[in-house]
Structure formats: C-alpha cells, structure tokens
Amino acid sequence: MDLFCAAELAELCHRARELIWSEPIFLKLEAPICVMGDIHGQFDDLLAMLDMNGWPLSSQEFEALKDITVRSRETGKRPQSEPHSTQPESSNDVKPPVAAPKSVNKEVTTGYKRYLFLGDYVDRGPFSMEVVILLTALKLAYPDRIYLLRGNHESRSVNTSYGFYREVNYRYDAQLYECFQNMFNVFPFCAVINNTIMCMHGGISEHLTSFNQFSVFKRPLEIPDVGVLTDLTWADPDPTEKGYKPSARGASFVFGPPALRAFLKKLDLQMVIRGHQVVEDGYEFFDGRRLVTIFSAPNYCGQNDNTAAVFSIDKKLKISINVFRPESRDKKRGFEKERKAKK
Amino acid sequence: MDHSELIAELPEIERMTAQERIALARDRRRLQLRRNDERERALPPPRPRRQRLHFAAEVELLEATCRADYAEVERLLNDNANPNLHNDDGLTPLHQCAIDDNQQIMLLLLERGANVNAQDTEQWTPLHAAACCAHINIVKILIQAGANLLAVNAEGNMPYDICDHEETLDVIESEMAARGITQSYIDEMRGAPEKAMLDDMKMLHQQGRELDARAPDGSTYLHVASANGYYDVAAFLLTCSVSPLIRDNDFWQPVHAAACWAQPDLIELLCQYGGDIHAKTKNGETPMDLCEDMSTKQVISQLVQTEARRRRLAFGVRDSRRQSKKRKKFESPQQGATTGDNPFSARGAIRRQSLRDRSGLTPARIEAQKEGADILRTWSKEDVSADVHSSQGSLQHQRESPSKRVLKYYFQSSQNKQAKPMSPDEWLRKLETNADDDLDTTPKRSGSTRRRQKKVPGDMSDSRNGDVRRQKSTCCCVIC
Numbered sequence: 001m002d003l004f005c006a007a008e009l010a011e012l013c014h015r016a017r018e019l020i021w022s023e024p025i026f027l028k029l030e031a032p033i034c035v036m037g038d039i040h041g042q043f044d045d046l047l048a049m050l051d052m053n054g055w056p057l058s059s060q061e062f063e064a065l066k067d068i069t070v071r072s073r074e075t076g077k078r079p080q081s082e083p084h085s086t087q088p089e090s091s092n093d094v095k096p097p098v099a100a101p102k103s104v105n106k107e108v109t110t111g112y113k114r115y116l117f118l119g120d121y122v123d124r125g126p127f128s129m130e131v132v133i134l135l136t137a138l139k140l141a142y143p144d145r146i147y148l149l150r151g152n153h154e155s156r157s158v159n160t161s162y163g164f165y166r167e168v169n170y171r172y173d174a175q176l177y178e179c180f181q182n183m184f185n186v187f188p189f190c191a192v193i194n195n196t197i198m199c200m201h202g203g204i205s206e207h208l209t210s211f212n213q214f215s216v217f218k219r220p221l222e223i224p225d226v227g228v229l230t231d232l233t234w235a236d237p238d239p240t241e242k243g244y245k246p247s248a249r250g251a252s253f254v255f256g257p258p259a260l261r262a263f264l265k266k267l268d269l270q271m272v273i274r275g276h277q278v279v280e281d282g283y284e285f286f287d288g289r290r291l292v293t294i295f296s297a298p299n300y301c302g303q304n305d306n307t308a309a310v311f312s313i314d315k316k317l318k319i320s321i322n323v324f325r326p327e328s329r330d331k332k333r334g335f336e337k338e339r340k341a342k343k
Numbered sequence: 344m345d346h347s348e349l350i351a352e353l354p355e356i357e358r359m360t361a362q363e364r365i366a367l368a369r370d371r372r373r374l375q376l377r378r379n380d381e382r383e384r385a386l387p388p389p390r391p392r393r394q395r396l397h398f399a400a401e402v403e404l405l406e407a408t409c410r411a412d413y414a415e416v417e418r419l420l421n422d423n424a425n426p427n428l429h430n431d432d433g434l435t436p437l438h439q440c441a442i443d444d445n446q447q448i449m450l451l452l453l454e455r456g457a458n459v460n461a462q463d464t465e466q467w468t469p470l471h472a473a474a475c476c477a478h479i480n481i482v483k484i485l486i487q488a489g490a491n492l493l494a495v496n497a498e499g500n501m502p503y504d505i506c507d508h509e510e511t512l513d514v515i516e517s518e519m520a521a522r523g524i525t526q527s528y529i530d531e532m533r534g535a536p537e538k539a540m541l542d543d544m545k546m547l548h549q550q551g552r553e554l555d556a557r558a559p560d561g562s563t564y565l566h567v568a569s570a571n572g573y574y575d576v577a578a579f580l581l582t583c584s585v586s587p588l589i590r591d592n593d594f595w596q597p598v599h600a601a602a603c604w605a606q607p608d609l610i611e612l613l614c615q616y617g618g619d620i621h622a623k624t625k626n627g628e629t630p631m632d633l634c635e636d637m638s639t640k641q642v643i644s645q646l647v648q649t650e651a652r653r654r655r656l657a658f659g660v661r662d663s664r665r666q667s668k669k670r671k672k673f674e675s676p677q678q679g680a681t682t683g684d685n686p687f688s689a690r691g692a693i694r695r696q697s698l699r700d701r702s703g704l705t706p707a708r709i710e711a712q713k714e715g716a717d718i719l720r721t722w723s724k725e726d727v728s729a730d731v732h733s734s735q736g737s738l739q740h741q742r743e744s745p746s747k748r749v750l751k752y753y754f755q756s757s758q759n760k761q762a763k764p765m766s767p768d769e770w771l772r773k774l775e776t777n778a779d780d781d782l783d784t785t786p787k788r789s790g791s792t793r794r795r796q797k798k799v800p801g802d803m804s805d806s807r808n809g810d811v812r813r814q815k816s817t818c819c820c821v822i823c
Contacts, residue, residue, distance in 0.1 A: 318399065
C-alpha cells in the first residue's frame with residue numbers, strides 16, 4: 001500500500017508548481033549553500049547523504065516533526081510507517097519559519113543546511129517518486145533552503161523511456177504522471193552563487209552571452225531540441241576539444257577548455273558546477289578548477305563502483321567536499337579498521 | 344591644453360631663459376595634478392573587490408598535484424598548506440606523484456616535509472605505488488628519502504612483492520641487500536601482525552577468556568583472522584572450538600570474509616572444520632558472489648564440487664554403513680578423517696598453486712617463503728599439540744584428528760630443518776638464476792589503474808533517445 005493517495009500527490013505537485021513558477025527561471029543565490037548532483041531515484045542514498053551532510057531542518061524543527069508524526073499515529077489519521085517516510089507528509093503541515101536576519105553569529109546557530117540540487121531526480125533508480133516527493137515537500141516547507149534545478153531527465157521525452165513514467169503509471173496512474181510533468185515544466189535551469197559560481201545540470205552554452213537573455217523564456221516549457229536551455233541541460237565538457245562540437249549523445253554540444261574560459265570571462269564568473277556524468281570519485285575537475293562535475297548517486301545503477309559527493313560552500317566561498325561510499329566498499333573498510341586495531 | 348595652443352606657445356617659449364622654462368613647467372605640472380585630483384574626486388567610488396573562490400586545502404593541493412602544476416603546488420606549500428593532507432582514500436600528494444611519475448613535485452614535497460611512508464586506507468605507501476607502476480626514478484628518490492622497504496600493505500605485500508619490472512626490482516633488492524635485510528628478517532616482518540595476534544589469542548585462552556567475543560559490528564577474532572589471511576591464528580581458534588559458522592551483524596561468516604579478501608587457504612581451513620561454502624549473508628551473497636579473485640574462485644569451485652561429490656556418496660548404502668561405523672568411534676562432526684590421505688595431498692597442491700597466484704612471487708621466493716612458513720607453522724602446531732595434551736581426557740577423542748595432522752607436519756618439518764638456511768648471497772644468486780622465470784601475474788593496485796580509467800558518461804544510452812528527438816522537426820516546443 002502506498003503512503004499517499006493520488007489526490008494528495010497531485011495537490012503537492014500543484015502547490016510546488018505554483019511556488020517554483022513564482023521564482024525566476026535563472027536563480028541568484030547567496031552562500032552558504034551545499035550543491036548536490038544527480039540522484040536518479042536512489043532514495044536510500046539521498047537520505048544517507050542528507051544524514052551525513054545535514055538536513056535543511058534545525059534540531060528543533062526535527063523535534064517538532066517527531067511530535068507531529070507521533071500525534072498523527074495516535075489519532076490514526078495516517079497509516080503506520082517508518083519515520084523517514086513521513087517526512088513528506090508531516091513537513092507539509094509545518095509553516096515556513098520567519099526568515100532570520102542574516103548575520104554571521106545567527107547563521108552559525110541556525111543548525112540547518114541550504115541545498116541546491118542540479119537535477120536528474122528521476123529515472124534509472126528504483127524510487128524516483130520518493131525522491132521527487134521528498135524534495136518538493138521540503139521546497140514547499142522551506143522555500144529559501146531548497147532549490148531544485150531541472151535536468152535532462154525532467155523532460156517527457158526522456159523520462160517516458162527511462163523508468164519514471166513506468167514507475168508512476170504502475171504505482172498510481174498516468175494522470176498523476178501528467179501532474180509531475182507539469183511541475184517539471186516550470187523548474188529553473190541554472191543558478192549563480194554570489195555572482196561567482198554558475199550551476200546547471202548539463203553545461204555551458206555558446207549562445208548564452210548575458211543573464212538578461214533568460215527574460216525571453218516563458219514557462220511552462222519543455223526542454224527544446226536546440227538552444228540555450230538545451231545546452232544547460234545536455235552539454236558535456238571534453239578536454240580534447242577547443243570550441244563547441246556536436247555531442248555524441250545526439251543532443252547539444254561538447255565544449256573544450258578554451259570555450260569554457262571564454263564563457264567564464266564573458267559572464268564574469270570563476271567556476272561552473274554541473275552534474276550529468278558519472279564520475280568515479282563523486283567529483284571531477286575540468287580545466288584546473290574552472291569546472292567541476294558532481295554526481296550524487298553512489299554505486300550508480302548497481303553497476304558502477306562510484307562514490308557520491310556533496311559540495312559545501314561557506315559564507316567566505318570556501319569549498320569543501322563530503323563523499324559517500326557504496327555499501328560494499330564500507331564492508332571491506334570495516335575489516336580494515338579491525339586490522340588496524342589488531343596492530 | 345589643446346595641441347593647437349601648445350603649438351602657438353612654441354615661439355614664446357623659445358625666447359624664454361632656461362630658468363623661466365623650468366618655472367613654467369613646474370606651474371603646468373601643479374595645475375595638471377590639481378585637475379587630476381578634481382577628476383578623481385568626481386568619479387564614483389570603485390566597486391568592492393569580488394570575493395575570491397577557494398577550496399579546502401587538501402582538495403586544492405591534491406588537484407594541483409594531479410595536474411602536475413609545479414608552480415601552484417609551490418605556491419600552496421608556501422602558503423603553509425600541509426603536504427601530508429589526504430583525501431578520503433588516504434591518498435596523499437606523494438602517492439599521486441608516485442602514480443604519475445612526477446619527480447619534480449615529489450622532490451618539492453619531500454623537501455617541505457611530506458611523510459615518505461604515508462599510508463592510504465589500504466596501507467599502500469608511495470613506494471608501493473611506485474614499485475607497482477615500475478617508475479624506477481621515483482623508486483630511487485623514495486629510497487634515498489628513507490622509504491620503508493619492508494612496509495606491508497593491506498594485502499600483506501611489501502613493495503618488492505608487487506614489482507614486476509626487472510630494473511626497478513633490481514634497485515629495490517639491491518637496496519635491501521645493502522641494508523643487510525635477510526630473507527628471514529623479511530618473513531619475520533611480514534608475519535609480525537599475525538604473530539602478535541596469535542600471542543594475544545593464546546594469552547586470552549590461558550586466562551580462560553572467551554575466544555568468540557564480538558566487536559560492535561558483530562565480528563569475531565575468527566572473522567579478523569579470515570579476512571587478513573592469518574592461517575595459524577584461525578587454526579588455533581578453530582582447534583579451541585570456535586565455531587566456523589559464527590555470523591556477524593550482516594550475517595557474514597568467516598568464510599565470507601576469507602572469500603572477500605581472497606584468502607583461499609583460509610577458505611579451505613574453514614571448510615575443513617565444518618564451514619559452509621554455501622552460506623549466505625543478509626544480502627543473500629555466497630562466498631562465490633563476494634569473491635573477486637579468479638584463483639580464489641577456482642578454489643571455491645573445487646570445494647563446492649568436493650562437497651557435491653561427498654553428498655552423492657552419502658546416498659550409497661555401503662558408504663552410509665561405513666559412516667555409521669565411523670560415527671561410533673568419533674562423535675566429532677569433522678569429515679576430514681574419513682577421506683584419508685588423498686584430499687590432504689590434493690589440498691596441499693591447491694594451496695601451493697593459490698599461494699603462487701595470490702602473491703605473484705617468483706619460484707625462488709616461493710621456496711624461501713614456504714621454508715619460513717613451515718618453520719612458523721611447526722612452531723604454532725607444537726603449541727596446539729601441547730594444548731591438546733593438556734585438555735581433559737574426554738576431549739582426547741575429539742582432538743585425535745588434529746593431532747594426527749600435527750604429527751605429519753612434524754615429520755615434514757624435521758626434514759626441512761636438515762636443509763641449510765640460505766645466506767643472503769645464496770638467496771640473491773638464486774634469484775638471478777631464476778630471473779628469466781619471473782611471472783607476470785602481479786596484480787596491479789586498483790587505485791593506480793582506477794586513475795587511468797576513462798570516465799563513462801552516465802547517460803550514454805540517451806543518445807538513442809536524442810536521435811528520436813532530432814526527428815521531431817515539427818515540435819511546438821522549439822523556441823526560435
């Protein structure tokens with residue numbers, strides 16, 4: 001039995017759609033913030049990484065959620081379930097707190113983390129719905145702590161073939177899939193942190209010369225076949241290239257180090273953070289530290305032995321990296337610890 | 344002043360004296376500076392300087408080392424970056440230089456206080472990495488900087504064990520000989536962790552403490568011995584009635600740990616004492632599923648076949664009658680005694696083969712190690728035999744099979760003792776004569792090969808879908 005009925009999830013999608021639509025298609029964000037890459041339906045790993053890196057809730061808010069959860073169980077309004085599964089349900093009832101004035105001391109004591117997700121929440125992994133439901137619920141509860149960018153898999157032409165449509169249609173119905181798709185169609189495409197770091201799912205675009213260009217895009221929209229929005233969700237870096245070249249993926253382009261430098265200079269940026277590709281250590285630099293790829297689905301599809309990474313950017317723009325390893329490697333590591341203990 | 348005005352002034356200036364010209368120039372300069380000040384004051388205030396982006400120190404230093412950027416590495420070290428910082432794998436910049444054969448940055452790091460014997464999470468030192476990659480100049484630099492030639496990594500290998508390049512191996516072995524390192528000393532160093540654990544186990548046993556105490560994750564001493572390949576520790580624990588079927592919190596039995604860490608002789612030992620080669624973990628994994636080493640997989644396959652054969656024989660009427668007779672004499676469930684000598688010799692052959700495949704040793708080193716291992720094993724067996732004699736009379740029947748095995752080992756070891764121990768010179772000479780027979784089965788360290796793997800795009804198959812999207816020329820979503 002599923003935890004939510006279709007009407008509840010449809011309502012969640014509608015509300016999230018209105019909220020995200022009210023924000024710009026191009027986000028301007030301030031540090032401190034954490035950046036997370038592709039999730040691809042790996043819900044357990046998403047929870048583990050939020051446990052490791054910190055949730056966008058303070059400890060007091062967690063306690064409040066616990067109370068709401070316990071009260072819901074006692075009154076029998078909700079079926080019995082594991083605590084983490086009640087996050088989407090309970091967080092809807094918590095009103096967003098009044099934004100505290102930004103200061104160094106108070107930010108230290110807030111106790112929560114702010115997040116920017118780079119897209120590709122669905123497809124390939126087994127729990128795409130859980131990932132989307134949790135993140136949109138957190139977005140509704142704490143609009144200024146969670147930001148969700150759009151990946152190439154948040155597109156009808158992709159997620160009908162790679163698992164999301166099949167999952168929603170199997171567990172609920174095709175009408176609910178339309179609700180999710182309508183929500184994806186208003187997601188923003190890129191974000192700039194402190195006018196310094198640009199974040200998107202795919203890569204840079206040759207035709208993006210000014211951030212003012214985003215005003216011409218009207219949402220809701222599908223990811224087009226060509227253009228700036230296609231490049232922001234589909235492009236890849238290629239160290240052997242100089243300029244822009246059509247991609248082997250069949251969509252968008254690959255770009256080389258000279259193209260990246262020209263892009264950064266034109267838009268007065270220092271770095272690009274993107275996802276879209278599996279990298280073995282969870283993160284990988286390109287052209288020095290001008291571009292970094294982040295991937296946050298460990299042991300991707302159960303076939304790769306890759307690590308997942310989360311970037312933390314503090315108020316002074318210092319970047320640190322937290323990595324999360326697949327379970328099988330942790331198993332080996334446990335024996336290593338005992339081995340050292342014996343020595 | 345305008346150009347035309349300056350030109351018009353020229354005749355008048357020519358008629359001036361030198362002092363008058365200097366005074367005029369000074370007046371003009373004063374006027375120029377005053378105008379510049381006025382212009383500067385009128386300008387809007389300059390924009391504040393943008394915040395500079397920077398990474399955590401370990402990320403920056405390791406990334407610059409990977410790119411072989413000498414200037415940036417030097418700048419970071421001058422800014423007091425710690426040269427011994429490492430990533431989550433324990434990889435230090437010195438490891439990275441050894442993997443990439445970067446001598447220039449390595450010398451700079453060593454000069455700035457990098458630890459030449461830093462170990463990553465698998466206890467590889469930079470010398471392990473350089474020896475494995477056959478970077479001979481890096482090996483020389485590390486040796487000169489005081490690298491530990493006898494450092495043992497998580498797989499029980501010293502740098503010279505994993506070096507399959509002749510010239511590089513010569514450099515390492517020449518240095519070992521120059522330091523007076525003998526084969527017996529090498530064996531002693533290699534076996535030190537196991538000996539320490541064996542001593543601990545015996546002390547616990549004498550004190551009457553439990554030998555199946557558990558760590559927080561549910562693992563026991565037998566799990567640790569099986570994972571590390573501590574044959575004598577495991578044999579001691581098993582003869583002291585520790586169950587080979589004991590499970591940790593993830594339902595891993597010792598045989599799973601031995602399979603995961605490619606310890607074929609431990610797998611044989613555990614099955615010999617009643618371990619289950621088909622045991623499953625909480626995730627439903629069998630030892631064969633967890634094993635990644637091909638030679639260990641072969642050993643497991645043979646054990647599976649042996650057990651299948653034994654199971655088939657159990658259905659025969661005559662065989663079951665014979666087993667019932669055996670059961671009257673020995674109530675122990677051990678089945679090793681019923682198979683006589685043949686499985687013992689076959690098992691010995693398997694062990695020798697797996698030992699060679701596992702460590703990639705040359706035949707000469709295999710012989711030398713076997714001699715040392717026999718001596719060590721004999722010593723531990725004698726102690727086990729003493730324990731057997733000191734136990735109660737009612738237990739003597741259950742221990743009879745192990746004591747028989749001990750006696751056989753004793754006879755073999757007495758023959759080995761008659762042979763003269765090889766001096767270092769003889770050992771080196773034997774190595775040279777067998778130089779042409781070097782095996783190329785040395786496994787490369789996964790870390791170094793991982794660095795060279797090409798990254799796989801996660802959405803490669805999306806290209807097919809992209810082609811479909813290309814054909815939608817009439818898509819209304821296209822934005823012009």
